[in-house]
Amino acid sequence: MDLLLILTYTAFCVAIFKIFKIPLTKWTVPTAILGGIALIGTLLLLMNYNHPYTKFAREYFATTPINSAVRGIVTEVAVKPNQPIKKGDVLFKIDPIPYEAALMQKLAELEEAEQQVPQLEAAFNVSQATVAQAQADKDRAESAYKRYEEGRKKGGSNSPFTELELDNKRQLFYAAQARLEAAKAEQLRTRLAFESNIDGVNTKVASLQAQVDKARFELDMTVVRAPADGIVTQLALRKGAMAVPIPLRPSLSFIPDEERFIAGAFWQNSLLRLKEGDDAEVIFDSVPGVVFKGKVAKVLPAMAEGEIQFGGNLQSSNRLFQRGRALVLIELDENDVVGTLPAGVAGQAAIYTEHFTHVSIIRKVLLRMQGWLNYIFAEGH
Structure with a gap:
């Protein structure tokens, strides 16, 4: 000029x-x-x-590198290069069979876990009844033992209860007491299993539900869609290519409007x-x-020209000449x-x-x- x-x-x-x-x-x-x-x-x-x-x-x-969120073989490239597309339009598809199978497996495990919830409730009810029975047995054994012990003390050598009979009642009482403690421990275990909830949902069911949601998300991600309105140019992706979720190797470049x-x-x-x-x-x-x-x-x-970042290398004075x-x-x-x-x-x-x-x-x-x-x-x- x-x-x-x-x-x-x-x-x-x-x-x-x-x-x-x-x-x-x-x-x-x-x-x-x-x-x-x-x-x-x-x-x-x-x-x-x-x-x-x-x-x-x-x-x-700015371009948006399009990476698939899942790994798989490209079965279809739906987008055409250098033509305007809308947000949500299909760019390409990945073979969904492995992800459909994974989803079916998680759904089956979720169904099994949901059926186990009533079983856990039934087990908890059984443990409560067992505790009540063990408590009754313990009380009966304790009453008999105390009666024999008191009769032995009052009668002395003339007592109708022998030392062997008193010892048998004592051992029966101790055994009933041990069974009661075991029943209470089993009741605690079944109660914790039954009442283990997150927001009112059994923890195992909630965990499997999250796995189902993840499997369904991965299945949905086999269809890669446009993130916004724009175009795809210089398209080199072809059917049969392996799409991998690696940021350093995008499948295609998207230019948003x-x-x-x-x-x-x-x-x-x-x-x-x-x-x-x-x-x-x-x-x-x-x-x-x-x-x-x-x-x-x-x-x-x-x-x-004035940018520096932390690292193990010293900055050269040659950068000052730029x-x-x-x-x-x-x-x-x-x-x-x-x-x-x-x-x-x-x-x-x-x-x-x-x-x-x-x-x-x-x-x-x-x-x-x-x-x-x-x-x-x-x-x-």
């Missing part, structure tokens, strides 16, 4: 010299040259600082003038002669032409600040001249 300004001034001087027949002397030529240096130098300083321009602008877009932003790389000395809301204009190599208007949406607050440029996001006004361009097109951009607004006219003229040059060749090629 600087060259365009110089060439324009040169053409203007040549025309003046020809039209007014000004002689080429040691005074006229240096005056034109020095005047051009002063004029163009001043304009360049004012324009580059107050109305920055960059030939490095590009539309950036999102608002388009243009990123321009501007010199750092322009940061004092740039701010959100400034007017901007963009030209694309793919659309010669057309200028698209927009606004500065955001001046990114960080530059990759100057880098500030990234500015430009939001274009609604335009049907922009929507037809491929995502990621390159171009050039200029931003017009509120300072020295009269100089911005020259920047606009030069930007349009650059757009016309794109009919012949694109910048950077």
Whole structure:
């Protein structure tokens, strides 16, 4: 763009010299040259600082790598490349047979566990009856033992109860007492098994229900669907391929429909003038002669050249030599032409600040001249 300004001034001087027949002397030529240096130098300083321009602008877009949540053989690729699709449309399918079998197995285990719940209740009721019976046996054995013991003490050597009979009653009492403790322990075990619940559901049933839900989810994941409205491009997935849930190897790339932003790389000395809301204009190599208007949406607050992360490696001083440029996001006004361009097109951009607004006219003229040059060749090629 600087060259365009110089060439324009040169053409203007040549025309003046020809039209007014000004002689080429040691005074006229240096005056034109020095005047051009002063004029163009001043304009360049004012324009580059107050109305920055960059030939490095590009539309950036985010892609969503599509990975299957389960592993399996691809049985069908339903999506067609480069055609708009809606959220929820089928992208591809994975062989569901292993996951159907796993779901049926978990459903059978869940049914069995649900049938065991009444059995647990019955076992608990039986244990309660057993405890009651053991308690009665213990009370009866204890009563008989105390009666024999009391009769033995009162009768002495004349007691009708022998020492052997008293010992038998004592052992029967101890045995009944042990059976009661065993019955109580069994009652506790069956009660804990029966009353082991989560939100009113038996824990085993709840665990198997969760496994059923997981198996059903995995079965549903054999059908991979679009996460949003968008397109799939450069589709290489084919029937028979092995889809694996590995993030490093997605099955396909999905481009969601999102608002388009243009990123321009501007010199750092322009940061004092740039701010959100400034007017901007963009030209694309793919659309010669057309200028698209927009606004500065955001001046990114960080530059990759200054990034560091923790690790075991020291940072080299060579990184200090990387100057880098500030990234500015430009939001274009609604335009049907922009929507037809491929995502990621390159171009050039200029931003017009509120300072020295009269100089911005020259920047606009030069930007349009650059757009016309794109009919012949694109910048950077």
